[in-house]
Amino acid sequence: MVLSRFWLVIFISSILFVVVSLFTGNSYTIDYVLNGKKDEPILISEKYLNQVPKFIADSIEKAPNMTMVINRDTINADTTYVYKSQTVKVYSGVQKSDGLLPTCKNSLIDLIIPLIAYLAFFCGLMELLIISGASEKLASKLSPVFAKVFPSVPKNHESISYMTLNFAANFLGLDSAATPFGLKAMESLQEINPEKDKASDAQIMFMCLHAAGLTLIPTSIIGYRAAENAANPADVMLPCIITSFVGTIAAFLLVGIKQLINFKSASLVVAITTIIAAIAGLLFYINGLDLIGKNYFTGNLSGLMLISIIAITLIFAFIHEKKFAEKGTTIFDTFVDGAKNGLNTGVKIFPYVMGMLVAISFFRNSGLFEIISNGISFLFSNIGVSKQITDSLPVAMLRPFSSGGSRGFMIDAMRNFGPDSFTGRLCCIFQCSAETTFYVIAVYFGSVNIKNTRYTLGMMLLVDLICVIAAIAIASWFFL
Structure with missing residues (x-):
């Protein structure tokens, strides 16, 4: 309900603003809002x-x-x-972004079709995990911890393995793998959801943990900084990791309090401590490398992990090939069946994604977003907030709406203020340490036809805000 009303508000307010601008002479034409293309x-x-x-x-x-x-x-x-x-x-x-009609077209050609291809491949692999029994083994190992975080999920439930793979993929910056794992996790959680059109506690917790965008290897950010000739493209890596980790812990605590989760569990404390120790150890190792070593290590770790996941899945399926024979199928046929499910999922979520992207495009092109952004920057500047921070706020504001839009602002900030300026670095941390909230909600809840998202949107936006505050504090600590 909240998401639906928000969608209506930004769409209708943008339309009214465009019409008023036309009749008051502030705009000469509104064709660009409908048919224009980005940067024209x-x-x-x-x-x-x-x-x-x-x-x-x-x-x-x-x-x-x-x-x-x-x-x-x-x-x-x-x-x-x-x-x-x-x-x-x-x-x-x-023009700030594509108009309404090009956005409809591009959301299919540039987003959904590539997404369907990723979904088909990784859903095929996940089907192998299910039939071979690998997902069940993984779930049984992690059940003690996940039982505390997701108390409504049955022990050894397959959703545990999917959520684990999703978090691991996000952690390593493997976006192409993270989305299929996440969608499969939502479908699996939907099977045990007693109210099919209403988000369950487990689904909300999963989405909010997803919102913080916990990342260990921000390869794309490092790449953009390198392209803009930063002196040390990887110098924002540690701030990105710390910021996203703060957001993840905040999401867990906020939703946990709302859902009355027991935080005194020994297994939960051990799990969180282990994760912190593992991150600290890896950061200590990376920090000891020179620039070339850092670039080599961070550039290859994610790729090696993805290849390892594929290899382990195929080898495990081959070792347990008899399970496929018992079900009257083969490993390849199982992969194809899973890929078909991925194709169906991609088709199902297209209307949700297209509807959200069109509204966001209209909002940006109307000029209303720019007015709000400038107003907030002006407000912050008048209460003593540094101009270096206010110059970077458009990235933080746009990040929940559009990854591509916020990325454009990030690159623009690095070009105008310099990749090694405080503003340039802070924009990179903003971009890395949060999720595209509205896109994620549209995709994940749309894939299981959930209409009532309950408090998910408000909680995810609160996590986004915490990530923004943490990013400013951490960037100031590192670079001022």
């Missing part, structure tokens, strides 16, 4: 040739393609004058 120039007015300044008119007439570009600099967008059909079209500024 925006039409701001149209004049006759004799209405533009004479030096511009003369330049247009002399130009071979009847086009003139002025105000070329590295900060402000170019203003372009294009003479066509007896009028001069004036373009200035660039």
Whole structure:
């Protein structure tokens, strides 16, 4: 219900803002909101040739393609004058994201089709885990801990192994593997959900732990920083890990208090202590490497782990091949059946993802998001918050809505302020230490047709806020 109302609010408010802007003269056209493409120039007015300044008119007439570009600099967008059909079209500024119709198209072509391919492959592997008995063995090993975190999940339930694989994939930055494991976990949890259209406590806990985006190897962030010629592209790695870990612990405590989980369990304390020790040990090892060594290690660890998961799954399936024979199938046929389930899941979640992305696109292009973002930055600057922090807030604000949008702001911040500036580094930590909340909710709950998400959205946004506060504090500690 909360997600539905939020979706309506951002859509309707954006539409009203666009219409008011058109009739008050603040916008010349609204076509860009519907048909425009990201980074394309925006039409701001149209004049006759004799209405533009004479030096511009003369330049247009002399130009071979009847086009003139002025105000070329590295900060402000170019203003372009294009003479066509007896009028001069004036373009200035660039579009923040694709319009409504291109977003509908691109959400299928650029997002869902690749996602379906990942789902098909990894769901095929997961089917092998189920039939071979590997998921059952993994669940039995982890049941003592998961029984405390997810008390409503039966002992040795297969969802435990799927959640473990999801957390492990996110931990290592394997996004392509994390989503299929997570969707399979949600489907498995839905089987034991007594109210099928209402999120269960276990599903909410899983989603909120997912929201903090606990990551050990932020390979993409390191890659973007390297591309922007940062002196040490991996210098934000430790702050990213600490921030995401703080968010994960906060999510566990907040949801745990809401769900009356027993925090005094010995097995739970041992598990958390072990995780902290493992992270600290790995960080200690990585910190002892030189720059080339860090890049080599972090660049290969995630890939090796993914290959290891695939290899272990196939080898385990081969060793227990008789279980497949008992069910009248083969290892490859089982993989194909699982891949078909992944295909069906991808088709099912498409409407949810497309609906959310279109609303977010409309919100950004309307200009309403920019006004809100600037207003918040102005408010924070007036209460003494450093400009270095307020300059990075658009990334934090946009991260729950759009990973691509916040990534664009992050790259823009590194280019304008420098990859080794405090603002550039803080933007990278923001990008790494939280999830795309609305996309995740649309995908995961959409895959199991849950309509009532209960307090999931509010709790995930609270975790996002904690990650933002933690990122500012930790970045200040490391880089100021």
